[in-house]
Amino acid sequence: MQKFTSFFDVPDYKKLLQKALEIKQNPFDFQMFGKNKTIGLLFLNPSLRTRLSSVKAAYNLGANVWVLNAGADSWQLEMSDGTIMDGNSQEHIKEAIQVMNQYCDILGVRTFPCLTDKQKDYSEEVMNKILQNCTKPYISLESATLHPLQTFADLITIEEHKTKPKPKVVLTWAPHPKALPQAVPNSFAEWFSNINEVDFVITHPIGYELDIKFTQNTPIIYDQNEALQNADFVYAKNWSSYSEYGKILSQDKSWIIDKNKMQHTDNGKFMHCLPVRRNVIVTDEVLDSENSLVIHQANNRTFSAQTIFHEMLK
Amino acid sequence: MQKFTSFFDVPDYKKLLQKALEIKQNPFDFQMFGKNKTIGLLFLNPSLRTRLSSVKAAYNLGANVWVLNAGADSWQLEMSDGTIMDGNSQEHIKEAIQVMNQYCDILGVRTFPCLTDKQKDYSEEVMNKILQNCTKPYISLESATLHPLQTFADLITIEEHKTKPKPKVVLTWAPHPKALPQAVPNSFAEWFSNINEVDFVITHPIGYELDIKFTQNTPIIYDQNEALQNADFVYAKNWSSYSEYGKILSQDKSWIIDKNKMQHTDNGKFMHCLPVRRNVIVTDEVLDSENSLVIHQANNRTFSAQTIFHEMLK
Amino acid sequence: MQKFTSFFDVPDYKKLLQKALEIKQNPFDFQMFGKNKTIGLLFLNPSLRTRLSSVKAAYNLGANVWVLNAGADSWQLEMSDGTIMDGNSQEHIKEAIQVMNQYCDILGVRTFPCLTDKQKDYSEEVMNKILQNCTKPYISLESATLHPLQTFADLITIEEHKTKPKPKVVLTWAPHPKALPQAVPNSFAEWFSNINEVDFVITHPIGYELDIKFTQNTPIIYDQNEALQNADFVYAKNWSSYSEYGKILSQDKSWIIDKNKMQHTDNGKFMHCLPVRRNVIVTDEVLDSENSLVIHQANNRTFSAQTIFHEMLK
Numbered sequence: 022m023q024k025f026t027s028f029f030d031v032p033d034y035k036k037l038l039q040k041a042l043e044i045k046q047n048p049f050d051f052q053m054f055g056k057n058k059t060i061g062l063l064f065l066n067p068s069l070r071t072r073l074s075s076v077k078a079a080y081n082l083g084a085n086v087w088v089l090n091a092g093a094d095s096w097q098l099e100m101s102d103g104t105i106m107d108g109n110s111q112e113h114i115k116e117a118i119q120v121m122n123q124y125c126d127i128l129g130v131r132t133f134p135c136l137t138d139k140q141k142d143y144s145e146e147v148m149n150k151i152l153q154n155c156t157k158p159y160i161s162l163e164s165a166t167l168h169p170l171q172t173f174a175d176l177i178t179i180e181e182h183k184t185k186p187k188p189k190v191v192l193t194w195a196p197h198p199k200a201l202p203q204a205v206p207n208s209f210a211e212w213f214s215n216i217n218e219v220d221f222v223i224t225h226p227i228g229y230e231l232d233i234k235f236t237q238n239t240p241i242i243y244d245q246n247e248a249l250q251n252a253d254f255v256y257a258k259n260w261s262s263y264s265e266y267g268k269i270l271s272q273d274k275s276w277i278i279d280k281n282k283m284q285h286t287d288n289g290k291f292m293h294c295l296p297v298r299r300n301v302i303v304t305d306e307v308l309d310s311e312n313s314l315v316i317h318q319a320n321n322r323t324f325s326a327q328t329i330f331h332e333m334l335k
Numbered sequence: 336m337q338k339f340t341s342f343f344d345v346p347d348y349k350k351l352l353q354k355a356l357e358i359k360q361n362p363f364d365f366q367m368f369g370k371n372k373t374i375g376l377l378f379l380n381p382s383l384r385t386r387l388s389s390v391k392a393a394y395n396l397g398a399n400v401w402v403l404n405a406g407a408d409s410w411q412l413e414m415s416d417g418t419i420m421d422g423n424s425q426e427h428i429k430e431a432i433q434v435m436n437q438y439c440d441i442l443g444v445r446t447f448p449c450l451t452d453k454q455k456d457y458s459e460e461v462m463n464k465i466l467q468n469c470t471k472p473y474i475s476l477e478s479a480t481l482h483p484l485q486t487f488a489d490l491i492t493i494e495e496h497k498t499k500p501k502p503k504v505v506l507t508w509a510p511h512p513k514a515l516p517q518a519v520p521n522s523f524a525e526w527f528s529n530i531n532e533v534d535f536v537i538t539h540p541i542g543y544e545l546d547i548k549f550t551q552n553t554p555i556i557y558d559q560n561e562a563l564q565n566a567d568f569v570y571a572k573n574w575s576s577y578s579e580y581g582k583i584l585s586q587d588k589s590w591i592i593d594k595n596k597m598q599h600t601d602n603g604k605f606m607h608c609l610p611v612r613r614n615v616i617v618t619d620e621v622l623d624s625e626n627s628l629v630i631h632q633a634n635n636r637t638f639s640a641q642t643i644f645h646e647m648l649k
Numbered sequence: 650m651q652k653f654t655s656f657f658d659v660p661d662y663k664k665l666l667q668k669a670l671e672i673k674q675n676p677f678d679f680q681m682f683g684k685n686k687t688i689g690l691l692f693l694n695p696s697l698r699t700r701l702s703s704v705k706a707a708y709n710l711g712a713n714v715w716v717l718n719a720g721a722d723s724w725q726l727e728m729s730d731g732t733i734m735d736g737n738s739q740e741h742i743k744e745a746i747q748v749m750n751q752y753c754d755i756l757g758v759r760t761f762p763c764l765t766d767k768q769k770d771y772s773e774e775v776m777n778k779i780l781q782n783c784t785k786p787y788i789s790l791e792s793a794t795l796h797p798l799q800t801f802a803d804l805i806t807i808e809e810h811k812t813k814p815k816p817k818v819v820l821t822w823a824p825h826p827k828a829l830p831q832a833v834p835n836s837f838a839e840w841f842s843n844i845n846e847v848d849f850v851i852t853h854p855i856g857y858e859l860d861i862k863f864t865q866n867t868p869i870i871y872d873q874n875e876a877l878q879n880a881d882f883v884y885a886k887n888w889s890s891y892s893e894y895g896k897i898l899s900q901d902k903s904w905i906i907d908k909n910k911m912q913h914t915d916n917g918k919f920m921h922c923l924p925v926r927r928n929v930i931v932t933d934e935v936l937d938s939e940n941s942l943v944i945h946q947a948n949n950r951t952f953s954a955q956t957i958f959h960e961m962l963k
Binding site for chain 2: 685687689713715717727730731732733734735736738739740741743744745747748749751752753
């Protein structure tokens with residue numbers, strides 16, 4: 022695998038999932054692939070889970086790892102071609118990536134959306150500039166529109182906790198005080214709309230439709246309670262509007278996931294990518310219940326990353 | 336050992352001390368315990384010595400290590416239970432710790448006192464929240480009230496440099512321009528008031544009494560010169576007041592440790608945990624003298640941490 | 650090698666160059682020297698290339714590495730002797746270096762010029778304070794006046810790309826909007842004025858003469874086109890004035906390296922240490938051409954550092 026930026030970079034998701042479960046059983050059994058390899062992680066915005074789980078994944082593989090937090094080094098990158106760089110940018114993304122490339126065997130980068138320019142974000146302008154200059158296997162640590170390492174961890178988690186051959190999985194919008202990216206729900210929709218083993222449904226207030234490129238034929242049900250009927254997995258997440266790009270259209274508190282909502286489900290499991298705002302997205306009662314999988318999801322981030330590193334290095 | 340937060344987490348301090356001296360002799364001889372282990376270090380406030388010595392200790396053990404500087408990632412943790420998190424905090428300490436736990440085999444955290452709310456600080460509210468959510472061995476990298484890794488390094492240093500079976504050890508307050516925590520003197524008092532092999536005395540201006548929970552029956556002598564009589568080890572440190580919590584009650588320059596003060600001692604050794612303000616806490620003459628142990632103490636931080644990691648992983 | 654701060658710390662530059670080429674061929678063949686060794690890197694100002702290439706070099710050698718970014722920890726060092734430290738500085742450089750020394754087997758430090766006090770910068774006051782307190786092998790990660798790791802990487806690059814026994818190498822000033830240090834051109838001049846295998850020439854506007862201590866007998870040609878005649882390597886770099894210390898005397902855009910300038914050369918290769926401001930120092934056309942070596946130079950930073958680490962640890 023030369024690139025992991027979306028579901029469509031994965032040749033066979035079922036095989037990848039089996040590999041992840043195998044690696045999780047024996048995380049230190051693949052160190053022949055990591056020996057003398059270095060994984061470089063560049064964060065253009067802050068990270069906790071992605072940073073630490075990727076570092077742990079590299080260690081499990083016996084690989085070296087470096088992390089560069091671009092913000093902390095006050096290091097400003099020029100993204101545009103042909104500019105006369107006599108302003109604040111000190112280095113062009115072209116050189117920066119070509120250089121960093123040489124100091125690692127896999128390059129991972131977290132980019133982010135501006136949420137003000139839909140065209141710029143949805144063309145993945147920044148990530149594509151990076152990819153054009155990257156000669157090493159590239160792993161997205163979240164991009165403007167997708168977060169495949171998270172979704173792959175979610176898939177592993179669902180596989181481990183499902184009790185039916187074809188469980189019902191509901192992605193539900195939930196309220197939040199700030200405008201958030203669509204990367205996690207887009208990515209979840211992209212993967213689960215392409216996977217046959219689940220019955221996948223999306224629910225959100227009108228106006229929060231995600232890009233149809235990612236949701237495809239997934240049923241959208243505007244009544245949250247109806248959507249949650251008999252759900253086996255409830256994946257809650259806030260996102261800002263795609264149609265009225267980057268806007269907060271609703272802060273409707275009735276969309277919070279609480280005990281009453283969960284009663285519509287078939288003893289459903291609660292999922293969230295974290296960090297989660299307690300008693301805003303979900304009540305303490307649900308988050309602290311036996312049915313909450315959020316800590317398992319975070320744990321699977323390690324094996325999600327380790328599996329991709331493994332595929333790239335083997 | 337599942338937890339190292341105070342003297343009372345150590346089952347047998349004499350054995351631990353012997354182990355540390357053994358590890359110092361052959362620091363790379365215990366790598367079977369560190370193999371494929373990862374030590375996670377979370378700093379809620381800045382650190383130099385603790386950070387680097389803990390990293391070196393992990394390397395000596397052949398373990399992997401990650402460091403997360405919470406401040407630098409502008410990542411705000413919610414500490415209170417039951418809150419509706421619609422403000423600035425993005426993640427609750429519950430999830431943060433449960434998640435980080437999974438990315439390491441030992442978790443070390445540096446917390447700190449606010450110095451304005453004695454009850455909050457002395458109940459170790461933050462550290463206890465962390466401990467409640469921590470399922471891995473936990474090592475305090477300094478807490479609101481104690482700094483056991485420092486004191487254990489101090490104990491090693493005294494053991495190495497003592498010339499009598501029962502040396503006299505004096506903990507003396509010294510002036511400083513800013514209000515400092517009581518963690519180092521509390522911890523020193525906690526350990527040395529429970530250790531029979533030393534004759535332990537504390538001296539400070541009136542109003543600087545430490546919590547009697549830590550000092551117990553240790554004699555407090557308000558006349559510094561009297562306290563220093565025949566001392567073998569002089570441990571200088573500033574702290575803010577415990578009774579008038581967090582206040583600076585004195586900046587009396589006559590409490591500085593200089594050559595004249597040291598003449599009261601029995602060729603006493605000078606100790607300080609560093610960083611130290613030269614010519615405020617101690618004069619250049621004393622700090623740069625043969626009798627200064629500060630660099631030895633800092634070196635022993637590595638073996639202090641390595642011994643605790645060893646006990647937790649063996 | 651106990652110290653690498655300048656050309657004059659290298660006993661035999663030809664042997665060192667051969668070693669570097671050998672290490673580049675088989676970068677993982679020397680791990681017996683790195684085993685159980687720790688390389689400490691302290692940055693008193695930000696870094697991308699030096700940081701990552703030094704980390705990669707340590708990994709190639711099988712050594713451990715830590716990086717401390719002094720700025721990010723808001724940790725202020727006192728540099729003056731005899732001061733009463735009752736102001737903002739929390740720790741004296743004496744203790745800081747003696748302590749960090751103990752947590753590593755090689756210490757690397759990046760210091761920087763103030764550009765306002767020539768005497769302070771050119772006496773390498775900060776680096777010398779560090780050296781006085783350093784008992785481990787010391788590697789300059791750039792100092793106030795020199796950047797030997799960069800120049801050694803440049804030397805490797807020229808050796809790899811030269812097509813004549815004695816190529817012509819031209820160091821040319823180029824315009825830049827901000828006042829920059831002289832460390833890179835000083836260092837380049839220091840090495841290449843002492844190396845017989847090249848025909849070395851410097852060109853810059855009047856007033857930009859470098860310290861003659863570094864340039865020695867190197868011809869200075871004030872007409873850039875004349876200097877570039879038949880050049881095999883064109884090394885472009887901006888620097889601020891040495892005589893009118895730290896001043897920008899010219900922003901003459903005609904000094905930019907473009908296609909017309911390169912036509913004076915003998916199919917010359919373009920070199921720059923990076924980061925480079927596109928279309929200010931050099932045009933896109935030249936930088937993106939086949940003749941541009943900047944990415945190769947950056948790659949050789951790894952082998953430059955690894956060779957020095959190797960010499961220090963073997």
